[in-house]
Amino acid sequence: MEHELEQLGTQVEEITTGIEEVIPVLPTWVMPVAVLVVAFLAGLIVFRLAFGILNRMVAQKDLFWRSLVARTRRPLRLGLLVAALTVGVAVAPLSPEGTQLGRHALLIAFMVLVGWTVHTALQIWTTVHLRKFTLDSEDNYLARKHVTQSRILVRMAGWMIVIIATAAILMTFDGVRQWGVSLLAAGGAAGIVVGLAFQPVLKNMIAGIQLAITQPIRIDDAVIVEGEWGWIEEITGTYVVIKIWDWRRLVVPLSYFIEQPFQNWTRDTSSLIGNVLLYLDHTTDIARLREAARKAVESSELWDGEVFVVQVNDFREREMEVRILASARSAPRTYDLRCEIREKLVTWIQKEMPQALPRTRETVSVDGTGRPLPPEIQEINGRV
Structure with a gap:
């Protein structure tokens, strides 16, 4: 055992003597670069250890926390590298010009790190703040605002x-x-x-x-x-x-x-009132039409139960304009509700009240007397 220790000591002494003989031959910039490389590698090692610990801490948590840790990866790496290189520049045998250049570069890196950190903090704060709101809800007014x-x-x-x-x-x-x-x-x-x-x-x-x-x-x-x-x-x-x-x-x-x-x-x-315009004949039974419109609206899953109105909006020479109002919780649902009401009422009018469709009326005068008329045309006061 003592013999083996003596051999190991002899080998270490020989290696040390060899390094001392080689170092004076190397250029003067090798040692400063070596120190900075070692500091850089030390910063990377510390970063990997710290980031690995953070990943293990959030491994069992939801996607939100894992994404937050992922966002801090690059700023954390830059910060640890700046800290390690700051120590390296302080202990490395650099010339006064080299020391000044290194400190200037680290100062610029630190400013970049501060801006990057502030921007990342803002993004994280925004993510945390907006986590309480969702745009998928029907009444998403507050979420859209924030x-x-x-x-x-x-x-x-x-x-x-x-x-x-x-x-x-x-x-x-x-x-x-x-x-x-x-x-x-x-x-x-x-x-x-x-x-x-x-x-x-x-x-x-x-x-x-x-x-x-x-x-x-x-x-x-x-x-x-x-x-x-x-x-x-x-x-x-x-x-x-x-x-x-x-x-x-x-x-x-x-x-x-x-x-x-x-x-x-x-x-x-987010709620909207949709309108459906129908152009019908003057003889349309408005009461029956209103009841049919009410059934069409109440049977729809898109209606929010707030607004329903049937009104004769205008009365023109050849037809009248009937307006139906119904509300829904969002713009897309309102548009679909309007289309659904329009389709149901057109089908109902065709089957139950075809006379409500717009018609053109004309008065025809027949010249002469004694001329036979078709049986479906009647003469009233000299006119047919």
Whole structure:
């Protein structure tokens, strides 16, 4: 046993002597790079251990918690690498210029990390906040309000974070900082050109903030824009996507909803009143028609039980206009309810009251006397 230990000590001494002989021959940059590589690898190892622990903690939880951990993966990795490299730069035998360059790079990485962390925190907060609401419910007014506000404000905050972080990074360079100061002092033509160039972007950004606060539109609102009927599908930082009833997409800039008039069918509530117009003969029995319409509406699963009205809306020369009103909990259900009422009543009129269909009446005068007339035509006061 003692003999084996003596052999092991001799081998270690030989290896140490060899390293001491090789190191002076290597370039001076090898040791600093080696220290930084070791610090980098140490940061990766710590990240893998920490992220593995987090994954095990949420492995048995629902998809929400697993997605939150997944979102923090990249910011966590960058943060641990910055911390490890900060220690590496401090202990590595770097020259004064190298130390300054490394600290400058780490400062920029830290600013990026702060902006990234704030943006990720906003997204996580939005996810947690919107978890209490769902757009799938029939009366989703409150959910649409919070979803719209959160998405617009998060996008605006994201742009602000990018702008502030970029400005902070540029200010760490002396040349860029002096250029920015001189540009602000000069103003004049340069400021005008920049203002004109960014006018559409700033206009839509301001419109986005106004939309988030005043909310003339929300996600899943039923609207009529440019003569097209559809739903608000997406609101970005610069434009709004409207899903038209035939699945086309209408893309409109944000500023449109501040400057132009449009129809919002679900501004205050998801429920809507649908109308069905029937053009019938003057001899139509309105009481029987109202009873048939009531049965058609009450038998429908789409009706919410709130509004039902049958009215003679207009009385014209050849027909009268009958309007039927019925309500439903959402715009799509209202549209389907209107179609269902129309189909049921047309079928009922054809079978039970065919005389209610519009007819054209004419008075025919027959010249001469003694001319035989068909049996179905009668003469009254000289007219037939």
